[in-house]
Amino acid sequence: MLTIVELLYDFVISTLVGLFGLHLITKKGPKASKFLGLYFLIFCARIILAYYATGGRLIQYPHLYLVGSPIHFLAPPVAFLFIYFMLYPQRKWRVWQALLFLPFVLHLGELLPFYFGPLEVKMSQIQLVLQYKSLVDYPGTVTFFSPKLLSLLKLIHTSVYAFISFLMVLLQIIKNRNKYNRFVLKWMVTFTSLSLLSVVFIGAYVLGIIGFNNLRFSYADLLMHLAAFVNLGFVLYRPSLLDGVSFQSLVLRLDKGHRSSEPGEDVEKLRKYEGYAKQLESYFANEKPFLDPELSLEKTAKMLQISTKDLSRTTAYIYELGYPDFVNSWRINYIVQQRNSDKHWQEYSQDMLAELSGFGSRQGLHNAVNRLHGTTPAMFFAQKKKES
Template sequence: MEPKLAMLTIVEFFYDFVISTLMGLFGLHLITKKGGLLAAKFLGLSFIAICIRIVLAYFITGGRLIQYPHTFMLVSPIQFLAGPVGFLFVYFMLYPKRKFRVWQAVLFLPFVLHTAELMPFYFGPVEDKINEINLMLRYKSLVDFPGTVTFFSPKVLTFIKVVLSTFYVLASFVLVILYILKNRISLKFNRFLLNWMLSYTSLGLLSMVFIIAYVMGIIGFNNLQFSYADLLMHLAAFVNLGVVLSRPALLDHHTFKILVERLDQEHRQPDPNEDAEKLKKYEEYAKRLEEFFAKEMPFLDPDLTLEKTAKQIGITTKELSRTTSYIYELGYPDFVNSWRINYIVDKRTSHTEWREYSQDMLAELSGFGSRQSFHNAVNRLHGTTPASFFSERASNR
């Protein structure tokens, strides 16, 4: 007798197809972006991992598993992948200048070994998969049934996954807390990023509480049918998705790099007498500077200078130079050029005629003054030519 398939609810459809698609697209974009930071790569990998888990969960629930036996056990190795990927995402967000080390590669050993042991099952007869599925359905549990596929029983294997996942989530949370305690000045001027990391790791801990409660049978998740409670297992992933949706500029390599490298206390060069109160001024100057640029658009003047801008916002040239360097990790000329480039991007998005303008015309209308200055600025800030830069932006819309 064929199992009765469950009807998709609106929430289930949104979760299984809309959210998973967004995460998959974001993940592919971040991973394939040339020259991206390691933090961006691991964020992208975490998006792809959760996308795969959501899609495969669709086939496990609602009576669909017996119809798609080849999907059985595919998600199991991903559960070993999520922990180290999440931890390394946090690690390289906090320490972007550090290189990938051998000890970090070792973290992926359980994922590799588990994938290897499942290969005979994946490529084996479909009858073996159906027999294993029927055994699992008889016990009505993805955890507590006498599986025959892996070296460890499903129950022991689940215990190992939970222990490792808890370790990585705890390690990530401790890493963030220690960083904040050690770099209190950084906290004052990087609240968005550090609050992101704190929310991500805190909700990761909360998710582990629900997962442990489920494994122990305290909470009755129905793992053979979709349940709203299942969403609680992915709270941390939803934080990352929400951050990217609220600030899509993070998908741009240059913007992501500026944000993350502001945290880099190991390589940032402070003023000799720098202190928290002095740094507080730079944040105020940055606010004043952004308001001036947004309202008056002085960057459209090709003769705009450091002196003119400093005079307009009422600070010294040294203070202005220090503000763009510390707050944006950019020299003053690059800061101005970034506004000019963004101005062109906005105009090309909202006015179709701007997409037909030559580079000479774009340079003139945006304050660069010359085509060569325009080309040099795009190459320095984005590592490509204006034509390639705008072509990529157009394809991402």
């Protein structure tokens, strides 16, 4: 009989994570959200398939045997690409990124004859698993490599991606710490660090050091999914970070060490500006008021129910921008995001871009780009296109 923890883990959590993954994949958003959605779907599949491989159910559902094996070569590159596009949201999909999935394709290809083969072959392999009481250390004959060696290859594959991802985040912190929102960096550091820790528990599973390689559910199984659980927690806490426009504006936030306080601004007041900034970002990400050419400091302050003085000081302290420049930065980033995701936007004239993004006029767009980036709109958007 299933315990409450098993019931929640195998059915409730897996279902919610799977639905959330589908939502991220199907909704309009940046590439990072697509890979995170796929990551959650993989997480869901691993939980469900693990349920059918434990508790004596393996022999009842022989057709599901080894179905989850290729997933171990799929999850690491998906997690890596999620981190990659979170750190470099403007970059396009490249051919080399498709090669990351080659181990998954090769392993899936070698298993296809087994999947569509006779039931007797599946049962013979399952009998070996039950005889040796292990999903890792038994004399299987289905794959090119033995189950033990194949498990070690999966471990190495996962470890390499976890280490590279952690190193990539670390290098970005060292080189471009002020470019990214601190919350995003904390998310990436936590995720990659726990990915490395999860590798330790996966290694213990493969090597049989920790005694939960026994065809039964164990609470220690949850340790292998620490990174996935934390990822889910971060997204649920700040879902707006996966909105393309929101992320692009959030990267403009200043690091605390580079913010300039005014005389008389104590810690409580500065903390208050942090809260106002969160409200402001959420409002701009969800409602997109910057698309209104008539948007003013007074309108925004009234909507957020704060004073115009506090709102003006918030944008100056948190972003080192006056309110008009803060709004224009969202408008500019909106154009960049739309041009990257919609080819029609690349053909629009500057007059059309200005109208659709809230500038109202070509001159307004030109003045904003020149003030914030020191160049013309044509040169700025051409450079952004080259970077992507």
